[in-house]
Amino acid sequence: MTTLTMERAGTRTDVPYLAIEGVHQVFRDTPVLENVDLEIRRGEFVSLIGHSGCGKSTLLNLIAGLLTPTAGRVSLDGELVRGPGADRGMVFQGHSLLPWLSVLDNVRVPMDAVFRDTRVQRTQAKAERIERILRAVGLWEHRDKKPGELSGGMRQRCAVARAFAVRPRVLLLDEPFGAVDALTKSALHDELMSLWSSDSETETVIMVTHDIDEAIYLSDRIVVMSNGPRAKVGAIVEVDIPRPRDKRTIARLPAYVEAREQLLALLARAPGEAPHT
Ligand SMILES: Nc1ncnc2c1ncn2[C@@H]1O[C@H](COP(=O)(O)OP(=O)(O)O)[C@@H](O)[C@H]1O
Numbered sequence: 001m002t003t004l005t006m007e008r009a010g011t012r013t014d015v016p017y018l019a020i021e022g023v024h025q026v027f028r029d030t031p032v033l034e035n036v037d038l039e040i041r042r043g044e045f046v047s048l049i050g051h052s053g054c055g056k057s058t059l060l061n062l063i064a065g066l067l068t069p070t071a072g073r074v075s076l077d078g079e080l081v082r083g084p085g086a087d088r089g090m091v092f093q094g095h096s097l098l099p100w101l102s103v104l105d106n107v108r109v110p111m112d113a114v115f116r117d118t119r120v121q122r123t124q125a126k127a128e129r130i131e132r133i134l135r136a137v138g139l140w141e142h143r144d145k146k147p148g149e150l151s152g153g154m155r156q157r158c159a160v161a162r163a164f165a166v167r168p169r170v171l172l173l174d175e176p177f178g179a180v181d182a183l184t185k186s187a188l189h190d191e192l193m194s195l196w197s198s199d200s201e202t203e204t205v206i207m208v209t210h211d212i213d214e215a216i217y218l219s220d221r222i223v224v225m226s227n228g229p230r231a232k233v234g235a236i237v238e239v240d241i242p243r244p245r246d247k248r249t250i251a252r253l254p255a256y257v258e259a260r261e262q263l264l265a266l267l268a269r270a271p272g273e274a275p276h277t
């Protein structure tokens with residue numbers, strides 16, 4: 001864990017961990033992504049931002065292996081992504097919890113599928129991990145409730161807990177906090193940061209968002225996609241603010257103001273519908 005914390009603090013390698021090379025994605029006759037190139041380092045928190053419909057979810061699905069690119073390649077740690085795998089955990093746009101299962105079982109079922117070892121010691125370790133993660137997102141007391149009995153923010157917490165529970169090496173988040181109110185969102189940011197910094201396996205996070213301030217607070221780099229059709233990586237904004245970051249003071253830092261201005265200018269330049277925050 002110490003090594004990872006150090007890595008996050010700056011001593012990153014220059015070898016790309018996740019490489020997206022010359023990716024094209026065509027749906028029927030519509031070219032959605034064209035020539036997308038992006039390299040993500042191990043341990044990075046990267047946000048993808050761009051106008052609605054430009055192809056952000058498509059790019060995340062390609063990384064998850066839920067889609068195969070029409071052309072180009074996606075590789076993780078030197079290996080071609082050929083399909084979905086437990087090394088990449090996804091939180092979909094909309095929480096996608098199983099409505100007939102309790103909070104506890106929504107987290108436990110995917111864990112059982114990934115960690116099949118049923119020896120007592122392993123089962124005990126799994127149970128402890130579930131409890132730790134549910135406590136971290138404030139859901140331990142609500143573990144027996146079904147998704148229908150939870151607030152929107154609690155459902156999102158459960159979806160994030162479920163994704164973390166299987167120890168993915170890369171966590172893919174598709175607008176995970178898009179549908180929650182501002183106060184809940186702020187609490188969820190801190191829960192995500194604490195899970196990310198305490199969870200030694202999940203090092204790299206890629207998050208789609210419409211929210212500029214959320215992107216700056218959480219990310220090392222922000223990838224701005226150009227407008228579709230034929231979207232590609234338009235620009236990359238570096239967020240040069242040390243961690244841990246303090247939400248109460250961050251907005252006054254010159255690096256924050258600069259990143260915000262850059263992002264506003266980049267997003268305003270793209271024609272079409274303004275992104276909703
Ligand atoms: N499976 C699919 N089949 C056909 N078209 C799709 C499919 N998935 C996405 N699209 C289209 O691709 C474009 C990009 O979609 P998406 O990646 O969901 O955008 P974003 O997440 O940036 O809002 C949209 O025009 C959408 O309608």
Ligand SMILES: [Mg+2]
Nearest residue numbers: 056057058093
């Ligand atoms: Mg989307």
